Amino acid sequence: MVKITIIGASGTIGKNVAFKLAKEDQIHEIVLFSRKTSNERVKGEIRDMYDALSADNIDVTLTPSYDYEDIRGSEIVLITSGTPRKQGMSRLDLAVPNAKIIEEYARNIAVYAPDCIILIVTNPVDVMTTIALEASGFDKSRVIGLGNHLDSLRLKTMLAKHYNINSGEIHTRVIGEHGDHMVPLLSSTTIGGIPLKYFVEDSDLDIHDLVKSVKSAGNKIISKKGATEYGPAYAISNLIATIVNDSHKILSVSTYLEGEVEGVYDVSLGVPVILCKRGVQTIVPVKMAEDEKLDFFEAARAVKRCTYKIKDVLEL
Ligand code: NAP
Numbered sequence: 501m502v503k504i505t506i507i508g509a510s511g512t513i514g515k516n517v518a519f520k521l522a523k524e525d526q527i528h529e530i531v532l533f534s535r536k537t538s539n540e541r542v543k544g545e546i547r548d549m550y551d552a553l554s555a556d557n558i559d560v561t562l563t564p565s566y567d568y569e570d571i572r573g574s575e576i577v578l579i580t581s582g583t584p585r586k587q588g589m590s591r592l593d594l595a596v597p598n599a600k601i602i603e604e605y606a607r608n609i610a611v612y613a614p615d616c617i618i619l620i621v622t623n624p625v626d627v628m629t630t631i632a633l634e635a636s637g638f639d640k641s642r643v644i645g646l647g648n649h650l651d652s653l654r655l656k657t658m659l660a661k662h663y664n665i666n667s668g669e670i671h672t673r674v675i676g677e678h679g680d681h682m683v684p685l686l687s688s689t690t691i692g693g694i695p696l697k698y699f700v701e702d703s704d705l706d707i708h709d710l711v712k713s714v715k716s717a718g719n720k721i722i723s724k725k726g727a728t729e730y731g732p733a734y735a736i737s738n739l740i741a742t743i744v745n746d747s748h749k750i751l752s753v754s755t756y757l758e759g760e761v762e763g764v765y766d767v768s769l770g771v772p773v774i775l776c777k778r779g780v781q782t783i784v785p786v787k788m789a790e791d792e793k794l795d796f797f798e799a800a801r802a803v804k805r806c807t808y809k810i811k812d813v814l815e816l
Pocket of ligand 1: 508509510511512513514533534537538580581582583598601620621622623625646650678728732
């Protein structure tokens with residue numbers, strides 16, 4: 501039986517993930533951790549969730565908390581706290597205030613849940629992954645960020661809709677930054693096992709349009725409804741279910757690189773990893789087309805620049 505903690509639980513992503521994870525068989529307790537000022541709101545969310553879960557005969561313990569003692573024994577601690585991105589705002593604009601929040605939470609997690617895996621959602625997620633890694637002092641296999649898995653799901657959906665094919669037939673992947681410098685890996689995309697470049701020979705698929713749409717997908721949702729919620733919540737749930745069930749799936753997560761992919765080092769970026777109960781088992785040294793490689797290097801430069809700036813401010 502598994503215990504999970506969600507920090508920033510009163511937020512849009514936090515509460516949606518909690519409700520989704522409550523339905524996972526292996527998870528017996530979810531701590532919905534928030535600032536003290538949000539505790540009453542979290543209690544209200546929990547009562548509402550219990551009513552819904554009861555309709556499905558699901559018994560799980562949902563614990564509202566602002567006391568770090570309650571996170572002890574958590575296998576995974578998810579951090580979703582931070583200022584949400586407003587329309588037109590880049591994820592990098594959020595970096596300084598959010599880095600301070602992440603630093604403080606990561607230090608406390610290291611004290612109260614020293615054996616857990618930290619999963620970062622707060623943007624800019626690739627920068628925040630490095631901040632959490634350094635502040636916690638954990639091995640890099642146990643500090644990961646969500647970003648490119650969500651981008652990969654968006655790309656998968658767009659391809660499935662374009663061809664009117666079951667999305668299970670599409671295997672695709674986005675790597676790099678969860679942001680403007682994301683790199684859709686079209687060279688490793690297959691549909692029904694057929695490489696995309698052969699599949700689209702007679703098609704009207706506009707690859708440039710597709711890539712633009714994936715990059716702007718988050719902003720488009722925010723411009724229409726103010727926030728993204730179901731997509732991130734389900735993407736997070738994929739990662740957590742893979743870890744909890746020790747599934748060894750290959751998923752794109754942000755992880756600190758030391759030369760494993762195209763020699764890129766000293767920066768956290770989304771890359772394919774084999775994910776298991778211990779966190780990242782292996783970083784997959786994926787090969788890319790020449791233009792993808794250049795974009796990946798550009799992503800590394802951009803995220804590294806921002807990470808260094810933030811570390812200077814935080815004196816890390
Ligand atoms: P939200 O609804 O505004 O929730 C954010 C939560 O952060 C708040 O409910 C609050 O939680 C906490 N918080 C706010 N200000 C804080 C402060 N000064 N100190 C400590 N905690 C504070 O935002 P959201 O839509 O859930 O998004 C959360 C984060 O995830 C954002 O950074 C967003 O950009 C990011 N995001 C990432 C992805 C991805 O793929 N990586 C996708 C979507 C969103 P409590 O009061 O409960 O503590």
